[in-house]
Amino acid sequence: MKYISTRGGAAPQSFCDILLGGLAPDGGLYLPESYPQVSPAELAEWRELPYHALALRILTKYIDDIPACDLKVLVDRTYTERTYCWCRPGRDAADITPLTTLAPGFHLLELSNGPTLAFKDMAMQLLGNLFEYVLAKRGETINILAATSGDTGSAAEYAMRGKQGVRVFMLSPHGKMSAFQRAQMYSLQDENIINIAIRGMFDDCQDIVKAAFNDAPFKAQYKLGAVNSINWARVVAQVVYYFKGYFAATESNDQQVAFCVPSGNFGNICAGHIARMMGLPIARLVLATNENDVLDEFFRTGVYRPRGTMDTYVTSSPSMDISKASNFERFIFDLVGRDPAIVRELWSKVDAGGSFDLRGTPYLEKLSGFGFVSGKSTHADRLATIREVWQKHQVMIDTHTADAVKVAREHMLAGVPMVVLETAQPVKFAETIQEALGREPGRPQELEGIEDLPQRVIVMDADAEGVKALVAKTC
Numbered sequence: 302m303k304y305i306s307t308r309g310g311a312a313p314q315s316f317c318d319i320l321l322g323g324l325a326p327d328g329g330l331y332l333p334e335s336y337p338q339v340s341p342a343e344l345a346e347w348r349e350l351p352y353h354a355l356a357l358r359i360l361t362k363y364i365d366d367i368p369a370c371d372l373k374v375l376v377d378r379t380y381t382e383r384t385y386c387w388c389r390p391g392r393d394a395a396d397i398t399p400l401t402t403l404a405p406g407f408h409l410l411e412l413s414n415g416p417t418l419a420f421k422d423m424a425m426q427l428l429g430n431l432f433e434y435v436l437a438k439r440g441e442t443i444n445i446l447a448a449t450s451g452d453t454g455s456a457a458e459y460a461m462r463g464k465q466g467v468r469v470f471m472l473s474p475h476g477k478m479s480a481f482q483r484a485q486m487y488s489l490q491d492e493n494i495i496n497i498a499i500r501g502m503f504d505d506c507q508d509i510v511k512a513a514f515n516d517a518p519f520k521a522q523y524k525l526g527a528v529n530s531i532n533w534a535r536v537v538a539q540v541v542y543y544f545k546g547y548f549a550a551t552e553s554n555d556q557q558v559a560f561c562v563p564s565g566n567f568g569n570i571c572a573g574h575i576a577r578m579m580g581l582p583i584a585r586l587v588l589a590t591n592e593n594d595v596l597d598e599f600f601r602t603g604v605y606r607p608r609g610t611m612d613t614y615v616t617s618s619p620s621m622d623i624s625k626a627s628n629f630e631r632f633i634f635d636l637v638g639r640d641p642a643i644v645r646e647l648w649s650k651v652d653a654g655g656s657f658d659l660r661g662t663p664y665l666e667k668l669s670g671f672g673f674v675s676g677k678s679t680h681a682d683r684l685a686t687i688r689e690v691w692q693k694h695q696v697m698i699d700t701h702t703a704d705a706v707k708v709a710r711e712h713m714l715a716g717v718p719m720v721v722l723e724t725a726q727p728v729k730f731a732e733t734i735q736e737a738l739g740r741e742p743g744r745p746q747e748l749e750g751i752e753d754l755p756q757r758v759i760v761m762d763a764d765a766e767g768v769k770a771l772v773a774k775t776c
C-alpha cells in the first residue's frame with residue numbers, strides 16, 4: 302500500500318515513511334492510493350473478533366512495511382483491557398469500546414475509557430507504540446514539539462511517556478486549563494515528558510511551535526516531529542471502532558447503521574468515511590458541531606468558510622472549538638473524484654484565508670452519495686441534553702457527546718440503529734456538568750486526588766527563542 306498526497310505533488314510513500322511526518326512536502330495530506338475493500342466473508346469473520354484482533358485485520362490492509370508478527374505485538378500491546386479500563390459500571394472493559402444502549406436503536410459507543418478519558422487515546426496509544434518501534438528500527442530519535450489546550454496534549458503525553466527515542470515538549474497556556482487537565486499532564490514524572498506552561502493564550506503556544514518548525518536548521522538539528530490530528534496513523538487507527546460499533550449495534554451484516562460524531566478537526570468522522578468507503582454498511586454519517594459550525598455550514602450549503610481565530614467561540618465543548626478543520630481536505634479529495642488539481646485550486650483559496658463554494662458544481666450533488674448530514678448544538682442544547690439523558694437513563698454524558706446526541710436525534714432513519722460516538726468522560730468538563738445537573742461528575746477511583754500530586758512544569762514567557770533555547774539545552 303502506497304500513500305499519495307491530496308495535492309498530487311509528492312512521490313508515493315510507504316506507511317513507515319509517512320508515520321513520523323506531518324503534511325506531505327507539497328502541503329497536502331496523505332491518503333492511501335485506493336481504499337482496501339472488505340469482502341462479505343471477511344465481514345462475517347470480523348463480527349466475532351475481539352478489538353485487538355479486529356484492529357490487526359484492518360491495519361494489515363494499510364500497513365505492509367511492518368512484518369505481520371511485529372505489527373501483531375504492537376497492536377496487542379495497545380488495545381488491552383488494562384489501558385482502556387475506565388468504562389461505565391456493568392460494561393465489559395475487555396470490549397475496549399463497550400456499547401451503552403439508551404433506547405432501542407439508539408446507542409453510545411464508549412471511546413473514552415483510555416488513560417486520559419477522551420477518545421484521542423484510541424489512536425494516540427497506537428501511535429506511541431508505532432513511533433517507538435520505527436525509531437528503534439531506524440536508529441533514530443524524535444523530539445515532539447506541540448501545543449495543547451487540553452485533550453490532545455494529555456493524550457500525546459500518556460502515549461509517549463517512557464517511550465525509547467521519543468521526547469515530548471508540550472506547550473500549554475499557563476493557568477488556562479482546568480485543574481483536572483493540569484493535573485493529568487503536569488503530574489507525569491517521566492523524564493521524556495517536558496511540560497511548558499506559557500504565560501499567554503493557546504494561540505501564543507501555537508505560534509511558538511510554528512516559529513520553531515519554520516526554522517528549518519533548528520527543526521533538522523533537533524529532529525522536531527509532530528503528532529497532530531492530520532497524522533495518517535491516527536486516522537486509520539480510528540477506522541477500527543466504526544467496525545466494532547457496527548457489529549455491536551447490529552445482529553447481522555445485512556443491516557445498516559448510522560453514526561453521529563461530535564466533530565472539530567474532522568479526524569474522527571474522516572475515519573468513518575473511510576470505513577464506509579471500505580464497504581462497511583453505513584447508511585448515514587451525522588456530523589455534529591457546537592457553535593463553531595464551519596463544518597455544519599458546509600454540509601448544509603456547500604460553502605466552506607473557515608473562520609479567523611478571532612471569530613472562533615470559546616464553548617463548553619472546547620475540543621470542538623476550531624476555526625478550520627485540518628482533516629477536511631482528505632474528504633474533499635474523495636468528493637472531487639481524487640483530482641489533486643481541484644484540491645489545489647480550492648485550497649489556494651483556503652490557504653490565503655478565503656473560502657470556497659461548491660454550489661453550482663457537480664460536487665454538491667455528489668455530497669449526499671457519501672452519506673453525510675449535519676447539525677449544530679449550542680450551550681443551552683448541551684445543558685438540556687445532559688439533563689435529559691441523566692434523568693431518563695441515569696447515564697451521565699460529557700458536553701461533546703451531548704452535542705452529538707442532540708444532533709443524532711434530528712437525523713434518525715427508520716429501522717437504522719444510531720450509534721453516537723462518546724468522545725470524553727464528564728469529569729473532564731465538571732463545570733458544565735455542575736451547571737446542568739447541580740452535582741459533580743464521578744471519576745475513576747484511581748484518579749481521586751490527582752490534583753494534589755506533585756507537578757512537573759516549567760513556566761515561561763511567550764517567547765519562541767526562549768523555548769528553542771530550552772529545547773536545545775535539553776537535547
Ligand SMILES: *Cc1c(COP(=O)(O)O)cnc(C)c1O
Pocket residue numbers: 419420421452453530563564565566567568569570620621701724725
Ligand atoms: C478532539 C475531540 C473531538 C473532535 O474530534 P475531531 O477528530 O477533531 O473531529 C470531539 N470530542 C472530544 C472530547 C475531543 O477530544
